[in-house]
């Protein structure tokens with residue numbers, strides 16, 4: 001059963017004004033307040049620390065020995081270590097941690113509200129803005145944190161809608177789950193597409209991704225703006241060269257062999273599509289060390305006012 005954070009706190013007026021018949025609201029107020037005064041009073045296994053470039057990050061630690069790190073900037077999960085210490089995720093050596101550019105070069109960056117290419121900046125704005133901590137909790141020892149993003153003048157300059165994004169990251173012994181919930185807070189409908197652009201540590205020559213046979217493909221190589229339609233015929237997709245391909249109607253589970261001796265199940269609900277990407281010689285310094293297997297929603301989601309869309313991803317060492 002889940003227990004929310006309930007630590008001792010300095011008295012903050014808006015905390016005590018929370019309604020007792022609204023436990024979720026109360027819980028969220030406390031956590032946000034704690035974040036604002038820089039105190040580590042989150043649920044057990046959840047802490048805030050200073051990461052690269054002085055950027056705040058959340059550290060999740062489970063009693064089973066697994067660990068994860070999430071930067072508030074871009075709500076980017078940059079590390080997921082299983083109990084044997086192996087980090088299943090990869091951050092490119094050119095990743096920038098300056099709070100200006102997206103930490104898009106590694107971990108699990110968001111693509112929202114546009115996957116791209118499109119009218120907005122590539123992959124949208126969610127990956128290059130600060131999210132806030134909305135909640136933290138522990139379930140049978142496993143910690144989780146929920147981050148929140150809302151529209152502001154920056155987002156509205158590109159996408160003129162009121163929205164709320166809630167992103168829950170839950171750590172378990174050999175898996176990491178994420179739940180993204182997008183809600184239309186506007187009084188008019190909006191549409192978007194999205195992806196979790198996950199970078200997996202890998203040895204590219206030994207990588208294969210299984211589960212995509214039979215899917216319709218949109219190959220972005222050579223021209224991302226005019227993808228070539230096709231159908232995947234292979235049981236296991238390998239990466240002998242540059243790969244940038246969308247798979248429409250992907251299954252709810254893919255199996256990644258990372259070429260390092262690990263099999264990783266990448267499961268999802270509602271992320272109906274997938275993207276495989278490896279830049280090959282375009283990134284000579286690091287392309288051999290990672291592969292991107294992205295759960296995506298390429299086909300547009302339309303939300304009416306007050307409607308929400310929820311999508312889950314689970315990465316599990318099997």
Ligand SMILES: O=P(O)(O)OC[C@H]1O[C@H](O)[C@H](O)[C@@H](O)[C@@H]1O
Nearest residue numbers: 104122123220224244275277292
């Ligand atoms: O470098 P980024 O903006 O993060 O994008 C890296 C890549 O992401 C996706 O996988 C797209 O399909 C590619 O077309 C793009 O090049």
